[in-house]
Amino acid sequence: xxxxxxxxxxxxxxxxxxxxxxxxxxxxxxxxxxxxxxxxxxxxxxxxxxxxxxxxxxxxxxxxxxxxxxxxxxxxxxxxxxxxxxxxxxxxxxxxxxxxxxxxxxxxxxxxx
Numbered sequence: 001x002x003x004x005x006x007x008x009x010x011x012x013x014x015x016x017x018x019x020x021x022x023x024x025x026x027x028x029x030x031x032x033x034x035x036x037x038x039x040x041x042x043x044x045x046x047x048x049x050x051x052x053x054x055x056x057x058x059x060x061x062x063x064x065x066x067x068x069x070x071x072x073x074x075x076x077x078x079x080x081x082x083x084x085x086x087x088x089x090x091x092x093x094x095x096x097x098x099x100x101x102x103x104x105x106x107x108x109x110x111x112x113x
Contacts, residue, residue: 037070049084050076071109
């Protein structure tokens with residue numbers, strides 16, 4: 001089984017193979033809207049953390065670059081990136097879900113949605 005970063009890279013490589021570099025930006029991205037983009041919540045898998053610049057940190061920046069003004073919440077369970085990674089392995093999954101639900105419920109950017 002591939003890790004998330006390897007899988008993400010494979011998806012990006014496949015996209016690059018079918019989408020020639022010469023394709024116009026307008027063809028790849030919809031016209032800009034004045035509406036505020038829908039907020040996005042991302043949560044990593046085991047062995048990763050919220051802020052790893054090679055995986056979820058990269059995904060977050062990619063979303064923000066291509067969706068100007070979007071709010072992206074990359075979920076961290078714990079008080080540091082190290083704790084976040086450890087909790088992915090050792091914290092009971094039910095406690096992880098409870099922690100994530102509390103974070104989402106307490107985030108003003110995600111209310112009403």
